[in-house]
Amino acid sequence: xxxxxxxxxIVAPLTALSLVLAACGGDDADAAATAxxxxxAVASTVDMTDEEYAEYLTKLAExxxxxxxxLKYYFxxxxxxxxxxxxxxxxxxxWVELExxxxxxxxxxxxxxxxxxxxxxxxxxxxxxxxxDNTLCRDEGLCLAYNPRGEGGLPADRAYxxxxxxxxxxxxxxxxxxxxxxxxxxxxxxxxxxTDPKWKGRFGINIDQLDWxxxxxxxxxxxxxxxxxxxxxxxxxxxxSGADGLEKLAAGEFDVALPQTATRTIRDMIADGAxxxxxxxxxxxAQPDMYFPLANAPHPATTRLYMEWLMSDDWQDKVGExxxxxxxxxxxxxxxxxxxxLESELFFETTDNFGDYDTRVEQHQSIFVTG
Numbered sequence: 001x002x003x004x005x006x007x008x009x010i011v012a013p014l015t016a017l018s019l020v021l022a023a024c025g026g027d028d029a030d031a032a033a034t035a036x037x038x039x040x041a042v043a044s045t046v047d048m049t050d051e052e053y054a055e056y057l058t059k060l061a062e063x064x065x066x067x068x069x070x071l072k073y074y075f076x077x078x079x080x081x082x083x084x085x086x087x088x089x090x091x092x093x094x095w096v097e098l099e100x101x102x103x104x105x106x107x108x109x110x111x112x113x114x115x116x117x118x119x120x121x122x123x124x125x126x127x128x129x130x131x132x133d134n135t136l137c138r139d140e141g142l143c144l145a146y147n148p149r150g151e152g153g154l155p156a157d158r159a160y161x162x163x164x165x166x167x168x169x170x171x172x173x174x175x176x177x178x179x180x181x182x183x184x185x186x187x188x189x190x191x192x193x194x195t196d197p198k199w200k201g202r203f204g205i206n207i208d209q210l211d212w213x214x215x216x217x218x219x220x221x222x223x224x225x226x227x228x229x230x231x232x233x234x235x236x237x238x239x240x241s242g243a244d245g246l247e248k249l250a251a252g253e254f255d256v257a258l259p260q261t262a263t264r265t266i267r268d269m270i271a272d273g274a275x276x277x278x279x280x281x282x283x284x285x286a287q288p289d290m291y292f293p294l295a296n297a298p299h300p301a302t303t304r305l306y307m308e309w310l311m312s313d314d315w316q317d318k319v320g321e322x323x324x325x326x327x328x329x330x331x332x333x334x335x336x337x338x339x340x341x342l343e344s345e346l347f348f349e350t351t352d353n354f355g356d357y358d359t360r361v362e363q364h365q366s367i368f369v370t371g
Contacts, residue, residue, distance in 0.1 A: 034067035045149040046148075069093075073123075163350075176279065187256070200236055246260065262278055317332050
């Protein structure tokens with residue numbers, strides 16, 4: 001039966017209880033996978049003709065409705081972070097009911113592994129990064145090898161052939177400063193500038209950004225990268241977590257903050273008059289947003305429909321405006337907060353250059369937290 005209303009249902013953040021129930025198969029009444037029509041069980045739509053692709057999409061949409069139009073979406077960020085993207089998908093396909101589950105990255109990974117081991121997979125798609133790629137795809141083999149049509153023609157530096165995922169957008173890490181306290185000329189231009197004694201105790205560092213840390217070590221090289229991080233830490237930064245640092249920066253509690261992503265929060269703060277400017281360094285660390293369709297997705301048609309939509313020109317042209325990230329397709333509009341960023345050299349963090357996760361956590365904590 002066709003659903004006439006669009007819905008987004010928020011599933012409570014994970015708890016120990018929910019993990020137990022998942023393992024026992026007690027919390028998900030429709031976890032059994034729906035059979036996908038044989039003609040839709042393709043690994044790629046990249047090489048289809050326009051006519052073949054139009055027919056495929058039509059049948060995929062019909063199959064999505066037939067399987068109930070549900071998409072179970074896992075993402076570590078709160079639902080608000082993905083709300084505009086989800087709503088845009090539902091607006092395009094109004095019969096879809098999207099169930100959103102948030103939680104810690106490791107919690108979500110553990111849940112997917114546990115559910116699959118118990119024969120009751122629940123998630124259709126998980127949004128994440130190198131850790132999900134390494135664990136769910138490479139170690140556990142739980143990701144679906146599927147290439148949406150929009151991946152065709154991506155330039156080599158924005159294609160991820162070794163990832164069983166689609167990269168639809170990316171975001172970048174920056175130094176930001178309080179322009180009431182620091183002029184543009186005085187502001188640090190590079191991360192090395194922050195090792196100068198004149199910045200001692202005057203900047204904050206966001207300890208949530210392990211991805212930036214790993215990207216910096218990959219871009220600089222292991223030993224030079226660690227030496228730079230240790231030199232920055234030696235200048236006694238104020239440690240903070242999340243968007244709280246931007247509030248403190250705007251309030252003048254410190255003059256400079258790093259690393260900050262040029263996404264919606266900072267754009268909105270600047271638009272509201274916060275005295276914050278973004279520094280574009282010669283090399284900018286970029287993190288791709290990886291979207292993983294799961295091999296045992298209970299709703300395989302809706303899963304494929306979502307992956308096709310993610311890489312479509314329709315969505316790519318809205319990414320900058322609606323989620324304030326940079327679309328993966330060159331030429332698609334970018335958010336105003338990212339203007340100038342693409343003039344710098346981009347260095348993309350990837351699964352292969354991230355390094356060992358436990359090692360990176362230990363290094364990061366040792367340098368910036370435990371000292």
